[in-house]
Amino acid sequence: MSVDAFTTAADLRAAFRRGLSRPTAGLAPGAVQANLIAVPRDWAFEMLLFAQRNPRACPVLDVTEPGDPATVLAPGADLRADLPLYRVWRGGTLHRETPDATTEWRDDLVAFLIGCSFTFEGGLAAAGIEVRHIAAGSNVPMYLTGRECRSAGRLRGNLVVSMRPIAADRVADAVRISGRFPAVHGAPVHVGDPSGLGIRDLGRPDFGDPVEVRAGEVPVFWACGVTPQAAIMASGVPFAITHAPGHMFVTDVPDREYET
């Protein structure tokens, strides 16, 4: 099936379940998208605490029962198969990427669904602010920063951010619009100078694709739900299944549910 901006969230999930694999920015506009991080029950308290202590990066939208791949955010969806691309982690290292994580899923996995900044991109576009990676048909650029998150038990790691170039005279609007969505990262954590976040080269993101920053534009950085993946790596979590960066879980929840 071909997928475009008019495909519904449920149809998108069905297409992903059948094997379609692509980034989700710009798809199913109006539907909240979410990061996935599933860890063994033994690590669940620390993951939830890490999220609570780093709410800008890890706004929790739902937590599943151990082993259960169902979520209130999309009744009938199967978290093991309905994302376009997964990452399987062993001992804090990326083991493999797969479009279907059903065979790797475990009975003791607790899945966390975490807000994604794609959710407010519709609001930016509606205000006439170009979202560069959507216009370019690429994945959003993401960077591992030098900024340490607040640790939680065995879990520690640095903040990951997404970046969108914004025209200087629209930065205030982008702040205001995204700030209305605190449950999906909210307002930017940093505006301008990438070196302030310890980012050396905007042209070489740690996740996703680079985008052009044009004259008159400022790089604007939002806290990113890939942050738990950085924590998995830094903390050597023995086993985890996550989405692949930019390949999100598309929920049935309308954006406006999270607008304050």
Added chain:
Amino acid sequence: MSVDAFTTAADLRAAFRRGLSRPTAGLAPGAVQANLIAVPRDWAFEMLLFAQRNPRACPVLDVTEPGDPATVLAPGADLRADLPLYRVWRGGTLHRETPDATTEWRDDLVAFLIGCSFTFEGGLAAAGIEVRHIAAGSNVPMYLTGRECRSAGRLRGNLVVSMRPIAADRVADAVRISGRFPAVHGAPVHVGDPSGLGIRDLGRPDFGDPVEVRAGEVPVFWACGVTPQAAIMASGVPFAITHAPGHMFVTDVPDREYET
């Protein structure tokens, strides 16, 4: 030492540590107050998940390391002794109340500090809205409702609310002002008719003291941080230490930190 509205948060905690025991509404104005709920590490994930699933009733301000009575909300404070009155729970039943929980504290206790609606009472008063229980020098009335919380593993229970009578022409202002503080319960969950919450008699609160509802006033109900205590009872949690209702932990954090 005598305590009045001019006593600082740190002086109040010191007085409570020395044995003073009284409700904290109206004290240390401008300082955030918090509910305490400490459960064994084995129950910590479910308590944090219960809070995440019931954010209106259980907005988490901090979670401690297991056994550690320290919190970032008030450096130097001792959560075992710095509250005016504690409740010790065994097998889901109130075992005893005590002004000092030091001897009962355990190495595996994880303490949750949860936002308290006393925090926005200063805002109500500043807008000329009388807070009846402060004017009366009594504890706020709280009621166990018939409304079930979303459960989390073994933890379940009904919503507890606090009630303030508000003049009909100030209800909108009370909603607006408290709504600016989502981290301390935010806007009311219910305005008017107590029977809609399953409350039979406003004159007989389940916790705290009754207050007068005058002609022209409407009872306004806010989600309350005593909700986890109702869950301890309903779920038979084997051991817990909490604050006594209305006898809060007074932090060093200014109210405005939680104002959006």
